[in-house]
Amino acid sequence: MLDALQQLNPEQLAAVTATEGYVRVIAGAGSGKTKALTYRYAYLVQQMGILPENILCLTFSNKAANEMRQRIRGMIPDCGGGYIATFHSFCVTVLQEDIHALQYPERFLVLDNRDIDAILQMIYEERGLSLQHMSFAKARDMIEIKKLFEEPEYYLDVLAMPLDILRQKYLQATAAKDIIFYGYLYQQKKCFGLDYNDLLKFTLYLFAQHGDIRQKWQERLTYIMVDEFQDIDDLQYQLLQTLAAYHQNLFVVGDPDQTIYSWRGANGKYLLNFDKDFPQTVTIMMMKNYRSTPEIVAAANSLIRHNKQRIAKDLQSLQASGEKPVYFHGTSAQEEAAWICDRIEELQEQDVPLASMAILYRAHYLSRVIEEALLKKEIPYYVYNGIQFLDRSEIKDALAYLRLIALGDDLSFARTVNRPKRNIGEQRMAALRSYSEEHSCSLLQSLEQNIDAPSFKNTKGRQFLALIEEFSAAAAAMSVSELAGAVLERSGYEAALRTAGDQTRLDNLAEFKQSIYEYETTCGEEVTLENYLRHIALFNSADISGPREGVRLTTVHTAKGLEFPYVFLCGLNEGIFPSKKILNADGMEEERRLAFVAVTRAEKGLFLSDSQGRNLDGSIRFPSRFLFNIDPDLLHFVRQPDEILVKQAKDRILWHEQALAQSGGEAAFRPGETVIHPLLGEGKILDTDEKTRAYTIQFCQTATPRRISFQTRLQKR
Numbered sequence: 241m242l243d244a245l246q247q248l249n250p251e252q253l254a255a256v257t258a259t260e261g262y263v264r265v266i267a268g269a270g271s272g273k274t275k276a277l278t279y280r281y282a283y284l285v286q287q288m289g290i291l292p293e294n295i296l297c298l299t300f301s302n303k304a305a306n307e308m309r310q311r312i313r314g315m316i317p318d319c320g321g322g323y324i325a326t327f328h329s330f331c332v333t334v335l336q337e338d339i340h341a342l343q344y345p346e347r348f349l350v351l352d353n354r355d356i357d358a359i360l361q362m363i364y365e366e367r368g369l370s371l372q373h374m375s376f377a378k379a380r381d382m383i384e385i386k387k388l389f390e391e392p393e394y395y396l397d398v399l400a401m402p403l404d405i406l407r408q409k410y411l412q413a414t415a416a417k418d419i420i421f422y423g424y425l426y427q428q429k430k431c432f433g434l435d436y437n438d439l440l441k442f443t444l445y446l447f448a449q450h451g452d453i454r455q456k457w458q459e460r461l462t463y464i465m466v467d468e469f470q471d472i473d474d475l476q477y478q479l480l481q482t483l484a485a486y487h488q489n490l491f492v493v494g495d496p497d498q499t500i501y502s503w504r505g506a507n508g509k510y511l512l513n514f515d516k517d518f519p520q521t522v523t524i525m526m527m528k529n530y531r532s533t534p535e536i537v538a539a540a541n542s543l544i545r546h547n548k549q550r551i552a553k554d555l556q557s558l559q560a561s562g563e564k565p566v567y568f569h570g571t572s573a574q575e576e577a578a579w580i581c582d583r584i585e586e587l588q589e590q591d592v593p594l595a596s597m598a599i600l601y602r603a604h605y606l607s608r609v610i611e612e613a614l615l616k617k618e619i620p621y622y623v624y625n626g627i628q629f630l631d632r633s634e635i636k637d638a639l640a641y642l643r644l645i646a647l648g649d650d651l652s653f654a655r656t657v658n659r660p661k662r663n664i665g666e667q668r669m670a671a672l673r674s675y676s677e678e679h680s681c682s683l684l685q686s687l688e689q690n691i692d693a694p695s696f697k698n699t700k701g702r703q704f705l706a707l708i709e710e711f712s713a714a715a716a717a718m719s720v721s722e723l724a725g726a727v728l729e730r731s732g733y734e735a736a737l738r739t740a741g742d743q744t745r746l747d748n749l750a751e752f753k754q755s756i757y758e759y760e761t762t763c764g765e766e767v768t769l770e771n772y773l774r775h776i777a778l779f780n781s782a783d784i785s786g787p788r789e790g791v792r793l794t795t796v797h798t799a800k801g802l803e804f805p806y807v808f809l810c811g812l813n814e815g816i817f818p819s820k821k822i823l824n825a826d827g828m829e830e831e832r833r834l835a836f837v838a839v840t841r842a843e844k845g846l847f848l849s850d851s852q853g854r855n856l857d858g859s860i861r862f863p864s865r866f867l868f869n870i871d872p873d874l875l876h877f878v879r880q881p882d883e884i885l886v887k888q889a890k891d892r893i894l895w896h897e898q899a900l901a902q903s904g905g906e907a908a909f910r911p912g913e914t915v916i917h918p919l920l921g922e923g924k925i926l927d928t929d930e931k932t933r934a935y936t937i938q939f940c941q942t943a944t945p946r947r948i949s950f951q952t953r954l955q956k957r
Contacts, residue, residue, distance in 0.1 A: 270531025292322030469494030
């Protein structure tokens with residue numbers, strides 16, 4: 241271990257050896273933060289003698305957690321029993337051990353969007369709702385909002401109700417919104433299922449209701465480490481505060497300049513204000529960049545300096561000098577795309593493989609013109625657009641078989657019982673559901689108890705029951721990959737696909753079985769069927785898709801955490817990047833952070849481009865302010881916009897930034913101050929409402945007060 245520490249720079253070494261208390265590491269892009277985290281874990285175990293079971297290491301994606309787990313096990317081969325996980329998978333571990341205190345079984349079900357949609361389908365059919373009442377996507381959003389914001393404690397109380405009372409509440413609901421919400425809670429409780437947000441809420445609720453369980457976990461987790469802390473949300477922060485309250489050893493790593501997920505709840509202020517919440521905090525700055533050339537780093541520093549809500553810092557490149565980032569202004573989107581293709585071909589001539597190049601953009605619709613140009617030039621590419629591998633029907637079917645074997649839940653039963661065809665159609669399923677409700681049993685139990693009825697005589701229901709019973713008994717003695725292969729073969733599912741000549745789906749199943757095997761071999765511990773199912777429920781496509789041939793096309797958000805030797809950042813126009821949807825100064829700072837993330841994905845070469853023309857609404861397309869934010873001396877200009885367009889762009893940007901400043905989340909004036917309105921004249925501010933972003937002002941020329949938007953241009957008297 242001591243020899244390994246010599247590989248660290250002074251800042252990394254300080255982070256690794258600062259073991260006690262509250263420690264905040266501000267780690268710039270490409271500064272080796274993952275290395276610091278893994279070395280710190282090894283230092284705690286090998287030098288200090290801390291048991292892995294007393295260390296919690298958290299991050300935000302399964303991919304990052306797996307990488308960290310493999311690195312740590314590479315340094316500590318016999319490292320087992322520790323918690324290296326995402327927030328949600330750690331919560332699964334807590335609940336698996338202690339959810340019995342909430343009257344839930346240890347073998348609870350983790351629900352993903354596929355399961356939620358299946359539940360919604362059942363509710364809509366039973367209560368006669370259609371997508372005109374509410375689409376599934378809007379229904380999922382509505383449920384999430386009610387759980388997290390509108391009724392965060394109420395829904396937990398509802399779930400604590402006996403099942404029959406909860407069903408009555410669902411059946412008595414009349415408004416579509418209430419029918420969907422209570423129907424979802426009922427179906428959740430019936431299969432003891434927890435969705436993505438429930439995992440955190442249930443864990444916090446468990447700790448709040450049961451002090452002995454909370455104290456057990458607080459005492460167990462002596463050291464807590466968190467990666468990508470700028471992405472923390474309110475619930476996750478509450479969880480960390482709770483867990484760290486006993487030993488008070490909390491180590492967080494993050495970069496405020498890479499906070500780009502506020503739209504999904506991330507709050508970068510927890511990292512910025514960490515030393516205010518915990519006054520004894522030690523802050524360590526890791527600014528040495530091992531990824532990008534000095535020229536790329538200089539452009540990134542120049543760009544992000546325009547943000548105000550940040551910790552002042554500059555990245556320092558340790559790479560050899562390279563070329564300046566290149567900027568090209570196209571006369572049309574087609575010319576911009578053609579220029580990108582020409583540069584790709586030039587790089588190919590220099591023996592740069594296509595897999596070393598990425599084209600990044602703000603939104604997926606921008607890929608159309610790029611794809612047309614790539615096709616015309618016959619340049620191989622693929623769009624990395626987050627289409628879920630696990631959303632393919634054959635993968636959902638395979639997972640449903642495994643889940644039915646492990647848990648016997650209704651969702652999995654409904655999906656598998658007639659795949660392949662077993663002559664158990666809608667009428668027989670309706671009969672099974674009716675019996676299930678009447679006798680308070682599962683659909684699987686309903687089939688078992690009705691298998692001798694005349695209505696099931698000409699079905700293959702008995703063979704289906706025998707299959708599930710056989711593999712339920714044998715599952716504990718088989719690896720998950722063996723079980724998956726055997727079930728898909730014995731059920732006749734793969735045979736049906738072969739008969740249909742559907743080789744694509746067979747190939748996808750082969751890839752799926754291979755992914756299970758790879759998980760088993762890299763996990764480093766015995767993998768049970770139940771653990772695997774919970775693990776895969778928290779996965780997405782980015783976690784299981786490997787490298788592919790061709791240039792990668794993707795959004796900047798999707799590219800976060802990745803790096804490429806050569807990056808093309810296109811569509812740098814006002815209203816595109818930054819997005820026209822930005823409503824205030826905070827939103828613009830996040831857009832600039834997103835641009836910073838895009839720039840820092842590049843290792844050797846960075847190509848920036850925009851194009852002129854008109855937007856869909858007919859407005860003139862101007863170059864992005866982010867291009868003007870970069871010192872022009874740091875860029876190599878292939879072609880610049882003409883002076884008239886530049887002047888028009890800068891005038892528009894100045895006007896827009898003034899408007900954004902007026903529409904910020906905070907009031908520019910306080911109660912008691914006197915202001916001048918452009919039309920209503922002088923007035924005194926009586927009150928401010930941050931929620932609606934409006935002042936209440938008593939003007940001299942009006943008898944009653946007026947509510948005036950923060951966006952209105954007021955002058956202080």
